[in-house]
Amino acid sequence: xxxxxxxxxxxxxxxxxxxxxxxxxxxxxxxxxxxxxxxxxxxxxxxxxxxxxxxxxxxxxxxxxxxxxxxxxxxxxxxxxxxxxxxxxxxxxxxxxxxxxxxxxxxxxxxxxxxxxxxxxxxxxxxxxxxxxxxxxxxxxxxxxxxxxxxxxxxxxxxxxxxxxxxxxxxx
Numbered sequence: 001x002x003x004x005x006x007x008x009x010x011x012x013x014x015x016x017x018x019x020x021x022x023x024x025x026x027x028x029x030x031x032x033x034x035x036x037x038x039x040x041x042x043x044x045x046x047x048x049x050x051x052x053x054x055x056x057x058x059x060x061x062x063x064x065x066x067x068x069x070x071x072x073x074x075x076x077x078x079x080x081x082x083x084x085x086x087x088x089x090x091x092x093x094x095x096x097x098x099x100x101x102x103x104x105x106x107x108x109x110x111x112x113x114x115x116x117x118x119x120x121x122x123x124x125x126x127x128x129x130x131x132x133x134x135x136x137x138x139x140x141x142x143x144x145x146x147x148x149x150x151x152x153x154x155x156x157x158x159x160x161x162x163x164x165x166x167x168x169x170x171x172x
Contacts, residue, residue, distance in 0.1 A: 021102035024138050025092075033062035035097040036090050039157060045098045050106070052098055052168040056114070057090040058160040059083035068159040072121030075161050080115065083161045084130030091131070091166050092138065099170070108135050108146040110167040116160060117152040124150040131164050 025032065036057060038044055046053045059067040067083045069075040075083075096102055113128030115121070128150035136144040146166075156163050 021092075021105070021138050024140075028137060030089060032089065032093045032096055035093045036060045044094045047098065047170070050170045050172065051109075052095065052170055054091055054094050054098075054166040054168065056112075056163040056165040057087050057094065058156070058158070058163050059086045060090055061086065066158060067161050069116070069161055070118050070159075071115050071127060071161055072118040077123050077126055080127040080161050081130040084113065084128050084164065085134050086130075087162055087164045088131035088134035091164060092134075095168060102138070104171050105139060105143060105168055106171045107169040108139060108144050108166065109169050111135075111146055111148040112165045113148065113150040114153050114156060114163045115150065116154075116156040116162065119152075119154075121152060124152050127162060128164065130162075 035044060038055065042055055044055050044057075061067075067075075067079075067086070071077065071080045092102065095105065099105070111128070111131060113124070113131060115124045115127050117124065128148065132146070132148060135146065138144060
């Protein structure tokens with residue numbers, strides 16, 4: 001995986017990129033890594049009808065390295081934004097594995113973004129924008145824009161900085 005696009009904090013307007021999600025990923029310089037394995041007794045995704053439910057993913061690099069730490073202490077908002085973007089890339093990898101084609105995504109419906117933050121941290125939405133901006137860049141506004149919650153947690157598994165889960169509607 002080309003690491004620099006995952007760590008850049010500037011979103012690229014989807015209209016200036018290619019037409020398919022894969023063309024847009026290529027224009028962003030992103031190669032999808034393999035889907036990260038579950039860290040416990042759960043599935044990475046469940047499809048029920050035309051809905052795909054994605055389990056929470058974290059900021060795992062292609063080589064398995066996980067970004068850890070407390071946002072608002074040893075991890076700044078900008079770094080956590082890049083971790084959320086990387087988490088979005090991992091969600092896309094799971095979608096690709098589950099569907100075989102990201103073109104089957106009709107709409108990204110909902111994200112739940114969790115930030116491993118110190119109690120006084122208040123900029124959770126800016127962190128989770130890393131994932132939201134990526135999904136809009138990859139799918140365009142009509143498909144990629146979504147409902148979302150961005151909340152702080154006292155801890156996350158393995159002390160990861162962010163965890164994000166998604167609900168996606170599929171084309172028939």
